Amino acid sequence: MLNLLPVIKEIKKKIEELEEEKNERIKEINQQYEERIQRYSNALLVIQELNEACEYCEGTGKILPKDSELEPYYTSQFVNCPVCLGTGRKIPD
Structure with missing residues (x-):
């Protein structure tokens, strides 16, 4: 009997790890962009007031x-x- 269950488990584990890593990176990127967007938004408000x-x-x-x-x-x-x-x-x- 061909038992591929250990390989299947390992692949599933790797997929879960990659999903977690992806989610962490997305979270970091979102935070970086939110900070940059907020700086631009603040500058825009000041400039619009002065305009x-x-x-x-x-x-x-x-x-x-x-x-x-x-x-x-x-x-x-x-x-x-x-x-x-x-x-x-x-x-x-």
Whole structure:
């Protein structure tokens, strides 16, 4: 009789070890990225507070009307930004 049970057990054990190792590495990587993302998020909040330009129109005060975005060859007049009302400046909260 061919008994492969010891090999089967060893392979199962190795799979479990690899799964544990993988999970530990994923945990470490997630922690590293979460720390990096948090640093960027904190910086973004500070910069957004300091920013004085309207984010919607990128400080220009003008945007293309919605229908002209669908027709790239159609030359349209720019219109005042609906968020900053054409000032280009951020509206205070």
